[in-house]
Amino acid sequence: MKHIALKITAFLFGIALWFYVISLKNFQLEIEAPIILSKLPETLAIASRPPQSMPITVEGRPFDLIRMRAQETKAASIIVDLHDIELGSHRVHIGSKNYSAPNFPNIHYVDSDERLSFIDLDIDTRIVRNVPIRSNVTFRPANGYIITSEPVLNPEGLNVSGARNALMRIIEVPTDSIRYDSVKAPGRYTVPLRFDQLPAYVAPNDSAIEITIDVQKVTNKVFKDVPVHLIGRYDKNEMSLLPSTVEVEITGGEKILDTLKADALDLFVEINRFTIEDVDSLPPTVRLMIDKSINTDLSIKGIQIKPDKVRLQRKIPQPTTETSTDSTQAPAKPTVFTMDDLEEEGK
Structure with missing residues (x-):
């Protein structure tokens, strides 16, 4: 029994020593980091669709890397400072200056000679445009009821902010496809808007509208x-x-x-x-x-x-004669003619 206890103790000590030695070495890890575009001037807007994230290589101690892997995209990010960018097309190179991982100070960005990291951006003038809203909502009244007016959208248009070229391509903003059956009373319904067809980096001023319907x-x-x-x-x-x-x-x-x-x-x-x-x-x-x-x-x-x-x-009046002296004679009744009679008389 004493030899078994010594063997177990030695085994555990060996594992601990191995972990200690491993922890002193740095390892590399590839993760997917989100791209954050910051400090863009208010008069400018992004007209292209840059990637939302990109693969990067980081280096650090094993235990820190394991923790970073567990947090995935929340652990590190790529921040692109656009405070001095101008109108036009730009290719922004990504390096250690863009890397940010405040909760992992001991993990560092690794510049790779084999992979050139960059993102392409198109910068345009920012405008605000009121875009019509198209309703995809269907109302069905219950039996014995009737819809007495067209559904009223409030508002009828949506203010959208973004790049001039991008906003000019927007024809309308649709609502979700919703159907209300057996409606028996007037009501006001809140309906979400759909933005899946909008260009990237376009900011609407609301996410839903109200539709009023009158039912009697x-x-x-x-x-x-x-x-x-x-x-x-x-x-x-x-x-x-x-x-x-x-x-x-x-x-x-x-x-x-x-x-x-x-x-x-x-x-x-x-x-x-x-x-x-x-x-x-x-x-x-x-x-x-x-x-x-x-x-x-x-x-x-x-x-x-x-x-x-x-x-x-x-009505055709009856002709009167001078020889007629009967004052008690009943007046003649008007004669009713059809269209055939009128046409025949005209001939």
Whole structure:
């Protein structure tokens, strides 16, 4: 047992001695270090897409190198000072002056004769441009509801700062593709923006926008005895529409219909249409005299007229004779003519 204990002790002592000897020697290690571009003047911007990191070789004691390897890209970095750079294209060489590892003072950058390290930069004038935002958001109302207005983006454009040439290539900034189903009430939604297609070193002033949508419950409203006007050049004493009033049923958003009054309905028929279309009855044209801010294409779902058509009638007075002395004789009723009758009479 004593010999075994001595052997174990000697083995452990040998390992400790080996580690001690190894720790006195310097070793080299290749790591991937991030590139940090600093002190760029505010009036300038980077127009190219330089690499985000580069491989470098460092040298130090084994235990320090093991710790650095564990921290990976957080341990060391390459800092490029651009305070005196000018407009144009530049090739910046990387060396020990750019190396930074504040938590590892005993590890040093190794200049390599076999590998020439550099990065290429294009420097341009910095501008700020307002870029339109394109919505990729879809809203689907629930059954029995209707979207009464186009979605409103706030803001509609995004201020982007960067190199002039880079910003001129940006057409728009899209939102994330999102779909909202079964929407039952007006709401305001925060939607992220997508920047994966933007050039490098372009700085937007925000990362999300708000989209407002108006949703209302679908309802019906009936207006009775709405007059239908005959428009165009004609003798009002001879021609008129039959019937002269109709019933109008409108289907649309609840809030929109609550504010809609009968005097906002303008129904008319152009007299020339009877001749052009060669018919004696036509559906009236409906025009809603409401606020222009209301999108009737979205807020009004349907309009139904009863009866759906009106006829053109012509009143022809009955001739009077001097021999007629019966004062009690009933006046003659107006005669209703169709378009065929009118055309035949014209011949």
